[in-house]
Amino acid sequence: MYIKRRWIPTILFVSLALICAFLSLFLPWWSIGTAPEAETAVNGGVRTEFRITKTISLYKRTGDEVFSLYLYLNNVNVTSNQGIIGAIFSVYDTTMLLEITGIVVAVVILVLAMWIDKKVLRFVWTIGMLASAVLVLVAPIYFMYNFPQKISQLDQFTPVTLPIEYIPIAPSNVTTFFGNTTIPVTSGLPSWTAGLRFWVWGAESGFFLALVASFMLFASVVLIHFTIRERK
Amino acid sequence: MEQRKTPLTAIVLMFTGGILILLNSLLFASGGGPIILSSGAVQPENVTGNFQEFWWRASFGIRDATSFATLMVLLTTAALILFSAILLLVKPRFSKALGILAFVCSVISVFSGGGFIIGAILAIGGSLISIEAPKKPEETFFGRLYRSARFDSSLYRSLANDAETSKYAVLVLLFVNLLSGLGIAIYAYNSSLVVNSLNNLPELILLFGGLRFDFAILMPPLTFMGISVIKWMILTGMIYLVALFVGLKPEGEKIARVAAFAYVPIALQFFIPFVFSSAAYLNVWPTLVFVITNIWMIIILIAGLKEVLEIGFSRAFGIVGTAGSAYFLLNYFMFIREGTAIRISPTINVLIYPEEYILLAVFVVVVIAALFGTFRKR
Numbered sequence: 001m002y003i004k005r006r007w008i009p010t011i012l013f014v015s016l017a018l019i020c021a022f023l024s025l026f027l028p029w030w031s032i033g034t035a036p037e038a039e040t041a042v043n044g045g046v047r048t049e050f051r052i053t054k055t056i057s058l059y060k061r062t063g064d065e066v067f068s069l070y071l072y073l074n075n076v077n078v079t080s081n082q083g084i085i086g087a088i089f090s091v092y093d094t095t096m097l098l099e100i101t102g103i104v105v106a107v108v109i110l111v112l113a114m115w116i117d118k119k120v121l122r123f124v125w126t127i128g129m130l131a132s133a134v135l136v137l138v139a140p141i142y143f144m145y146n147f148p149q150k151i152s153q154l155d156q157f158t159p160v161t162l163p164i165e166y167i168p169i170a171p172s173n174v175t176t177f178f179g180n181t182t183i184p185v186t187s188g189l190p191s192w193t194a195g196l197r198f199w200v201w202g203a204e205s206g207f208f209l210a211l212v213a214s215f216m217l218f219a220s221v222v223l224i225h226f227t228i229r230e231r232k
Numbered sequence: 233m234e235q236r237k238t239p240l241t242a243i244v245l246m247f248t249g250g251i252l253i254l255l256n257s258l259l260f261a262s263g264g265g266p267i268i269l270s271s272g273a274v275q276p277e278n279v280t281g282n283f284q285e286f287w288w289r290a291s292f293g294i295r296d297a298t299s300f301a302t303l304m305v306l307l308t309t310a311a312l313i314l315f316s317a318i319l320l321l322v323k324p325r326f327s328k329a330l331g332i333l334a335f336v337c338s339v340i341s342v343f344s345g346g347g348f349i350i351g352a353i354l355a356i357g358g359s360l361i362s363i364e365a366p367k368k369p370e371e372t373f374f375g376r377l378y379r380s381a382r383f384d385s386s387l388y389r390s391l392a393n394d395a396e397t398s399k400y401a402v403l404v405l406l407f408v409n410l411l412s413g414l415g416i417a418i419y420a421y422n423s424s425l426v427v428n429s430l431n432n433l434p435e436l437i438l439l440f441g442g443l444r445f446d447f448a449i450l451m452p453p454l455t456f457m458g459i460s461v462i463k464w465m466i467l468t469g470m471i472y473l474v475a476l477f478v479g480l481k482p483e484g485e486k487i488a489r490v491a492a493f494a495y496v497p498i499a500l501q502f503f504i505p506f507v508f509s510s511a512a513y514l515n516v517w518p519t520l521v522f523v524i525t526n527i528w529m530i531i532i533l534i535a536g537l538k539e540v541l542e543i544g545f546s547r548a549f550g551i552v553g554t555a556g557s558a559y560f561l562l563n564y565f566m567f568i569r570e571g572t573a574i575r576i577s578p579t580i581n582v583l584i585y586p587e588e589y590i591l592l593a594v595f596v597v598v599v600i601a602a603l604f605g606t607f608r609k610r
Contacts, residue, residue: 006322009319010318035264036265036440037439192276195432196432202264205259208258211307216314216315219311219315219319223315227322
């Protein structure tokens with residue numbers, strides 16, 4: 001298909017949005033780990049990252065020694081209750097389905113809009129692109145509201161053994177999507193850490209990239225509108 | 233309908249800046265805080281306590297801008313800069329509105345590290361060029377700032393010959409001093425917290441990229457903008473007098489325009505708060521930036537005067553050295569030294585001890601100027 005020159009900026013921008021949406025599928029969406037201040041205090045740290053591709057990454061540092069692991073979630077002995085794993089997988093599946101549907105709809109709309117470049121269909125193409133943007137936006141919102149409920153029912157976040165000086169945390173402490181625990185005065189850690197964060201959890205790069213992709217797809221609606229209207 | 237010319241330079245700058253800002257914002261958001269580069273891992277007592285080693289860190293982003301709402305704003309601004317760049321390609325006649333949108337977004341992006349600083353500079357440059365489209369990029373406000381910073385002799389010639397550029401000269405002074413004042417005030421305020429706080433603020437600021445703000449930091453930029461006009465007139469006057477003394481026929485207005493544009497590198501002092509060092513060495517970084525930006529300013533002034541006064545390098549060097557020494561003495565004793573009439577706070581004052589060294593330095597500069605043949609009448 002011959003691509004008209006005036007479509008190039010729109011193609012470029014939509015492609016950028018779609019690359020962001022596609023990359024987000026493989027990047028971590030949520031993580032829990034030690035805050036920088038806690039890592040300085042204990043000279044180490046732990047981090048668990050969750051991906052919607054049903055994998056988790058584990059990082060552990062003790063002094064100069066670094067340990068990292070990349071595993072499929074159902075192979076990791078993080079829970080004795082496989083039903084919860086199934087529930088988490090269900091959240092992952094729905095999120096991924098929404099995201100992929102959004103990407104596919106955006107590609108189809110872009111190709112159709114370039115192919116049938118008629119002013120009378122401008123409304124259809126803009127609504128179509130709007131629908132793809134909404135789908136890509138709904139994916140992280142759905143994940144945000146459903147993931148914490150499921151993850152809080154796990155037995156533990158990480159199969160690695162935590163050092164004794166770490167302030168313990170149980171998945172049941174995680175009731176919100178973003179959050180942290182603070183270091184009490186009586187923690188035994190240096191006095192300057194009192195009141196600062198020990199554990200932090202929240203969205204990761206994949207989640208944010210999906211949101212950025214949806215913003216860009218919303219902006220693409222304006223671009224498509226202008227590109228079609230320009231036609232003499 | 234007349235088709236406006238596409239401002240390609242603005243688009244490229246905004247797009248490149250937008251990509252860098254997006255990357256920086258994503259790293260900032262997913263890391264839950266600023267990206268910190270440092271000279272090495274260190275324990276807090278080694279940077280805040282009595283026995284300190286030299287240590288530095290550069291922080292891209294502010295630790296306290298990590299709430300979900302703030303992150304959403306920061307990511308949206310990055311996407312909006314990219315959108316503005318692309319829409320500018322499709323609709324060049326919206327250049328002013330898109331430029332303003334991208335400018336505001338670029339300024340906001342500083343809270344997440346400003347696309348490793350470079351991204352924000354590029355995006356701000358692109359947006360300023362876009363606002364002034366369809367002017368040629370090199371004739372816009374940002375274009376002139378850039379050309380001045382890279383010693384473009386054609387700019388200095390156009391400054392000398394075009395009286396219309398006087399408004400740009402005043403704008404440069406205000407813009408530069410606003411940025412410099414903000415940077416200095418934020419650094420000075422946070423440095424005072426590092427030195428004087430009894431709680432964990434020193435650790436938060438030095439190790440984890442925290443920055444605190446107060447209404448007091450708005451005072452130095454405003455004062456700097458006010459004083460800048462006086463300093464500018466002093467510098468112009470000194471150059472004019474020295475040029476007259478050595479037998480040239482200077483025109484005050486032309487010198488004034490070049491002198492204003494010589495201040496451009498001082499704007500880089502805005503970036504001082506991105507870097508902090510261990511508490512005992514907090515004065516090292518701003519002093520280094522002051523020295524570099526002022527040397528840069530001197531070189532611009534020499535390059536500019538060469539064109540305006542139509543003289544050689546050695547004479548221009550001599551005139552700038554002699555006039556600059558007098559300007560420095562007045563500036564130092566009027567605005568910088570302890571016990572001066574105008575006290576600005578919070579600010580950074582680079583003081584020289586013992587003060588006799590200042591006079592020695594001035595003497596050396598004047599002797600070098602004489603050896604360069606500056607005072608030989610032709």
